[in-house]
Amino acid sequence: MRQRKAKDLDKRLARCKGHMVYKGDRSMQKYCDCSENLYVEIGCGKGQFIITKAAADPGSRFLAIEGQETVVLRAAEKAMCVCGETNWPENVPGEERMEGVSADLNNLRFVNCFVDHMADLFQENQLSGIYLNFSDPWPKARHAKRRLTYRDRLREYAWAVKDGGFIEIKTDNEGLFAFTLEEIAECADVLRTEEMTRDLHAADCTYESKKITTEYEDKFSASGKNINYVKVIINKEK
Numbered sequence: 001m002r003q004r005k006a007k008d009l010d011k012r013l014a015r016c017k018g019h020m021v022y023k024g025d026r027s028m029q030k031y032c033d034c035s036e037n038l039y040v041e042i043g044c045g046k047g048q049f050i051i052t053k054a055a056a057d058p059g060s061r062f063l064a065i066e067g068q069e070t071v072v073l074r075a076a077e078k079a080m081c082v083c084g085e086t087n088w089p090e091n092v093p094g095e096e097r098m099e100g101v102s103a104d105l106n107n108l109r110f111v112n113c114f115v116d117h118m119a120d121l122f123q124e125n126q127l128s129g130i131y132l133n134f135s136d137p138w139p140k141a142r143h144a145k146r147r148l149t150y151r152d153r154l155r156e157y158a159w160a161v162k163d164g165g166f167i168e169i170k171t172d173n174e175g176l177f178a179f180t181l182e183e184i185a186e187c188a189d190v191l192r193t194e195e196m197t198r199d200l201h202a203a204d205c206t207y208e209s210k211k212i213t214t215e216y217e218d219k220f221s222a223s224g225k226n227i228n229y230v231k232v233i234i235n236k237e238k
């Protein structure tokens with residue numbers, strides 16, 4: 001959903017500069033060209049998931065991509081609060097304050113762009129994993145190619161991720177999940193399903209991925225909605 005433009009957007013984005021890199025700019029290339037594992041979230045929303053991941057794994061690098069300026073601003077401002085550069089503003093609700101998490105977050109950057117082709121952003125085999133959390137469902141059949149799990153996009157992710165790396169997908173949307181499983185099956189030559197469940201937060205589900213949640217996931221889980229989840233491994237070498 002399109003967010004209304006934040007007040008003082010440009011000024012506030014400029015204040016977050018230390019947490020951002022810019023598409024097509026040397027800053028992004030320099031950050032991504034690293035010896036550590038590099039993990040990317042496409043459509044990071046307000047950032048809770050990727051901030052928690054980065055705080056828990058300081059030995060890896062994380063890049064959070066978000067197309068909407070106002071939304072990436074909220075995520076970057078959240079990162080500033082987590083690393084103690086600013087206090088939590090009054091207008092951030094209690095459940096969105098990540099008060100138990102504290103880290104320098106030198107291993108996380110945000111980039112404001114809508115991902116179209118992976119080759120516009122990354123090199124072949126540059127990434128160790130990709131997270132797609134609660135991606136826009138694009139429910140109309142004529143918009144199927146816009147879904148982030150459309151087969152051509154999955155193939156582009158497989159190109160950007162190293163052999164043995166992964167793509168993890170979570171969604172509340174049953175239609176998008178069914179479509180995603182079909183698209184994964186179409187890419188069986190490069191993708192192997194490792195984990196799959198229609199109820200990630202069921203008591204008997206032991207997948208690690210239930211431990212770090214997104215804002216959408218918390219909201220849907222609290223309302224009793226099941227969370228669909230699939231993890232695929234990139235399998236290029238036959």
Ligand SMILES: C[S@@+](CC[C@H](N)C(=O)[O-])C[C@H]1O[C@@H](n2cnc3c(N)ncnc32)[C@H](O)[C@@H]1O
Pocket residue numbers: 001042043044045046065066067068071113114115116133134135136214215216217
């Ligand atoms: C439904 S929200 C989910 C946000 C977050 N992942 C969560 O689970 O709380 C989807 C987000 O993905 C962003 N988005 C959609 N398509 C994108 C693309 N191609 N590149 C980058 N961001 C995208 C949207 O702007 C939106 O903020």
